Amino acid sequence: MMTRIGRLAVGLATCLLGAACGLPAEDEPRQADLPRRPLTSPTATAAGIEPPGDVVEVLCLVRDARLVQAVRRVGASPTVQRQLESLAAGPTEAERANGLTTALATTSVRVDVPAGSTQARVEVAKTDEGNARSDEMMAYGQIVCTLTSRVDVNSVVFTRDGKVLQVPRGDGSLSRGPLGAGDYASLIAPA
Template identity: 85%
Template sequence: MTTRAGRLVAALLSCLLGAACGLPAEDEPRKAELPRRPLTSPAATTAGTEPPGEVVEVLCLVRDGRIVQAVRRVSAPPTVQRQLETLAAGPTEAERANGLTTALAATTLRVDVPAGSTEAQVEVAETDESNARSDETLAYGQIVCTLTSRADVNSVVFTRGGDVLQVPRADGSLSRGPLGAGDYADLIAPA
């Protein structure tokens, strides 16, 4: 009988200790306050540099030859085209001060995600071959990783004049796609 009584007392004490964890019960859910700074930055940003928004926009920029996610707060969810244009515009002054750059140089891009599809089709304008860049793989990786960070895009295909392009992946191979962030995993900086 003693062991049974001991188990009952132990169970009762466990319940009482669990109930007394220091958090009061609430009848209504509590609103969670999100940080008003880039989630990837260990330090808070200077107040007033960018107005706080209600949603985040992920842009994949470059630091030390690796792809890094930069998170910006915006007032409304950006369209796929708007997010691509923001990426092509490059890092903000604060992001540049934090060592972020871009491999996209004066690139004109147009994106389409057909209705009912999760595959983005990025039309790349004809480039001036005299301005060829050695970091072309990073540029394609930036685009793919930025677009696939969205919930409505799972893969990316690059085209020029309606023809599917072969683009470099992180392993140096060429692919006609569809491409995902995993194709550039070796270039993505650890979080």
């Protein structure tokens, strides 16, 4: 008798949970029309307010010595190089007002993803040894986390003059790559 009552209770709970969502059942799926608006408030520019875009661009910026994803709406899917250029340009005025900064100031980089590959090769320009930065680990983390946020990039290797560089990972160790966001997990701010 307990078994039958138990099954009845489970069946009743399942029915109640299914009906609890508040939406009536439909025979066929229907198209959902989502509003076209930015995920965050629009950013101000010198010309006024930028119109919201249709595509999301993720950039990893810095807040309180931690990597933070900033989501921007853009008009079209950015190329890998364009997304890296957006990152190198730094935070928008609105992002700076929210405490976001960058460790990539005046950094010149080129990126290539060979056809059929998901590994980005980032060519880093030679820097003046007298201008070495103490936040180099954060800068590499920004690039890796930004590029691997794309569906077409799984890992990143850094090069100079075509030779693979050793770069700092989030734990301070040096690596020739390939690197992924997990290599900088200790620097990523909790969601």
